[in-house]
Amino acid sequence: MFRKKGEGYLTAKESRRISKENRKITEEFEKKRKRKNVPESEYITQMRDPNNEVEFDDLHSYFYTDAGVVKSVDGVTFDVPIGKTVGIVGESGCGKSVTSLSLMQLLQRPQGQIVSGEIRLNRGGKVYNIANTPQEIMQDLRGNAVSMIFQEPMTSLNPVFKIGDQVDEVIALHEGKGKSKEEIRRQTIEALELVGIANSEGVANMYPHELSGGMRQRVVIAMALACHPRVIIADEPTTALDVTIQAQILDLLRDLKSKINASIMLITHDLGVIAEMADYVVVMYAGRIVEKGTAEDIFYHPAHPYTLGLMASKPVVGREVSELYSIPGKVPNPVNMPNYCYFRDRCEMKMSCCDGDYPCEIRLSDTHVVSCYRYYEEHKEEAERTANANLLQTARMAAAGEEVKGDA
Ligand SMILES: Nc1ncnc2c1ncn2[C@@H]1O[C@H](COP(=O)(O)OP(=O)(O)OP(=O)(O)O)[C@@H](O)[C@H]1O
Ligand code: SF4
Ligand SMILES: [Mg+2]
Numbered sequence: 001m002f003r004k005k006g007e008g009y010l011t012a013k014e015s016r017r018i019s020k021e022n023r024k025i026t027e028e029f030e031k032k033r034k035r036k037n038v039p040e041s042e043y044i045t046q047m048r049d050p051n052n053e054v055e056f057d058d059l060h061s062y063f064y065t066d067a068g069v070v071k072s073v074d075g076v077t078f079d080v081p082i083g084k085t086v087g088i089v090g091e092s093g094c095g096k097s098v099t100s101l102s103l104m105q106l107l108q109r110p111q112g113q114i115v116s117g118e119i120r121l122n123r124g125g126k127v128y129n130i131a132n133t134p135q136e137i138m139q140d141l142r143g144n145a146v147s148m149i150f151q152e153p154m155t156s157l158n159p160v161f162k163i164g165d166q167v168d169e170v171i172a173l174h175e176g177k178g179k180s181k182e183e184i185r186r187q188t189i190e191a192l193e194l195v196g197i198a199n200s201e202g203v204a205n206m207y208p209h210e211l212s213g214g215m216r217q218r219v220v221i222a223m224a225l226a227c228h229p230r231v232i233i234a235d236e237p238t239t240a241l242d243v244t245i246q247a248q249i250l251d252l253l254r255d256l257k258s259k260i261n262a263s264i265m266l267i268t269h270d271l272g273v274i275a276e277m278a279d280y281v282v283v284m285y286a287g288r289i290v291e292k293g294t295a296e297d298i299f300y301h302p303a304h305p306y307t308l309g310l311m312a313s314k315p316v317v318g319r320e321v322s323e324l325y326s327i328p329g330k331v332p333n334p335v336n337m338p339n340y341c342y343f344r345d346r347c348e349m350k351m352s353c354c355d356g357d358y359p360c361e362i363r364l365s366d367t368h369v370v371s372c373y374r375y376y377e378e379h380k381e382e383a384e385r386t387a388n389a390n391l392l393q394t395a396r397m398a399a400a401g402e403e404v405k406g407d408a
Pocket of ligand 3: 096097098235
């Protein structure tokens, strides 16, 4: 039995109907994805800005579950510039991993699907729209153009194979054509050395359980870097490690970034990690971006009440508080998201106009964008130029009845 919007539970009959509908929809997606000999015109595209390595453009990634459609990523737009680190932050379940898994086409299928929007990935001047790229092409892009460091090193490594063999396999699979076993092993040793493993030949002959957590995470990073990807996704790369090892791994990522000039998408709950590492920050809430900007924009001029809440719930050295702030309430049910601001029911700054439709994006500066009615009056002209006319009509009508400015 499943919960249904505003009432008790889904009946078994209703659940069967949903699952039948889902099957129909996901089969269509799967058919499209598995096509062979797809003409390039369907998936080769142009970057909006040639300075970007990746552009997410109105990405929608959904899961078709028996309880209904989970809109895990619901209209996400942001850029990953060449050689920069973009931090993605937000609480558990807000869609950070689903965003990055969409870029790798690694959503759990068939229920997980990129439904609409584009993800443009620049590979040496050739730009792929990942949302339309067929499976066979994707295999070549994964690892070579973009690769991922997962959260838990013990689950990313196979316990029954030696470290060296596992790294060899990655290299052989992606760029091993015409290379001898010895050449591949040499590349493995280089990759292990690059991530600061001193006794790399010895470690190559060990099994994962013989290494410490920090060493295992280094190996996982070596595997991700082995084929020199231009984009590295690091999904909570330090969460499973203790604090001193965390600091070492962050130093390593920073050092590697300057050595190989790759772009990093750094996903984390930890604002401290973002502050140390990121050039740009994207704040997600319930499948959408509520605020994005440079690290300076977000840390010195946070605008969205959710970002302000995240900042306030972080301990600060030297500031004495009796208890840490916690954002009240909880995230709305992902199967039935409301049509007003998703943060409204938890927002301590809400106004009467917040009952209107989901707020449009408002540009606070060239780099800083926020989705919140609080900034509507101040930036009305810009918002009117760029946003959806219906949304603005609601905002205008609602705002007319209330002073928006200055009651923060
Ligand atoms: N395989 C799946 N089937 C159904 N729903 C899923 C699946 N994977 C993720 N989701 C849903 O998608 C939403 C976003 O999940 P996601 O894993 O991206 O969160 P996250 O921001 O990475 O959270 P965390 O910080 O806990 O890793 C959640 O509501 C989650 O329940
Ligand atoms: S739109 Fe309103 S409810 Fe939503 S975050 Fe802004 S102030 Fe809060
Ligand atoms: Mg995650």
